[in-house]
Amino acid sequence: MTPITPAVDSAVSVLLIEDDPGDAMLVEEMALDSMSDFAIVWTKSLAQARATLETDRPDCILLDLNLPDANGLDALAAVQRAAHGAPVVVMTGLAEDSTGLAAVAAGAQDYLVKGRVDADLLTRSVRYAIERKRAENNATALWASEQRSRENARLERGLLPVPLLHGDAVEVVARYRPGRAHGLIGGDFYDVVESRDGAVHILIGDICGHGPDEAALGVNLRIAWRTLVVGGVSTDSAMRTLEEILVAERPRRHIFATMTSVVLSPDRATMRVIRAGHPGMMVRSGADVHWLEVPGGPALGLGRRRGSWTAHELEVDDRTSLVLFTDGLFESRIGPTERLGEERLLEYARTRGTVSADDFVDSLIGHAESLAADFGGLTDDIAVVHVQTTKEGPRR
Incomplete structure (x- = not known):
């Protein structure tokens, strides 16, 4: 040259x-x-x-x-x-x-x-x-960005479903926020389905990792869970089937999923909870808010103890509201190395105990977002599902 x-x-x-x-x-x-x-x-x-x-x-x-x-x-x-x-x-x-x-x-x-x-x-x-x-x-970059947005929107529709309810006896408020640090939709997912006998089935889960592969896997698991519930499969059997699907469909061997399944009985007097490596939940009863974390088994697809989950039955009353969420809600940064944590989240939630379901969920997410704003924003996706009985459901 x-x-x-x-x-x-x-x-x-x-x-x-x-x-x-x-x-x-x-x-x-x-x-x-x-x-x-x-x-x-x-x-x-x-x-x-x-x-x-x-x-x-x-x-x-x-x-x-x-x-x-x-x-x-x-x-x-x-x-x-x-x-x-x-x-x-x-x-x-x-x-x-x-x-x-x-x-x-x-x-x-x-x-x-x-x-x-x-x-x-x-x-x-x-x-x-x-x-x-x-x-x-x-x-070209704009077109690629628009394509990613459309793909994310399709995945988001799969991850964030419309609850399948037969009446207005149960009110569901659900929110999803992507972690802006990675900018792509992740693998958090949820669903609520009322079965023919009047029981209300609630699911929340989190695929480890972020991006379209994890989101697609979350969609697969959510749709599979809804199909199993509608088909009348027990929650114990459904969890084992979901693990089989995860292992077969995951893009990499180290991918696992945490999950919590709750079934409210038709008379709303009891609930059965299965926890697979997932965080606990909040229970609102009147103005009171407390933390509930039943013993659980391993995350799906993780370790040798696959399929070892036990359902725990607990009493509830007609004032009980359940708040399930993924760990992004309390793992947001509030300092260079400090996280919000479960205890601080619960303390804040108790100050909001008397507000409506929508306001309660929005305030929890807003609190996490505002604390993380000075430290790069949310680092993980957040999914929150609030389920409450609005009136006495039919005894079937």
């Missing part, structure tokens, strides 16, 4: 790929006559250009389509592969207008015809090529 003009910090860097010294000298003269500063590096072949592009990415590439080791659109394609996204302006002979147009159709930003180029045209072509490439890259 041969430097034609000295590099200047504010200059536009141009890689000239041209085997003819005379044509290269003309480009140098036009660059010197232009109103812009150009730092041009001259290479005489595709092989030399590739070697240069391995270490440097120029602002623009001027490419002669007739090289000793490549020509025509093949030369353009080879340079584009090695260019790391740099814009390319091709140079053609007087009788090769159609080739220049074909090069633009193939992805070049512009073409120049040798013998019809002056300093102003060269400057405009290089400058416009850079701006067009930048606009193209921005449009």
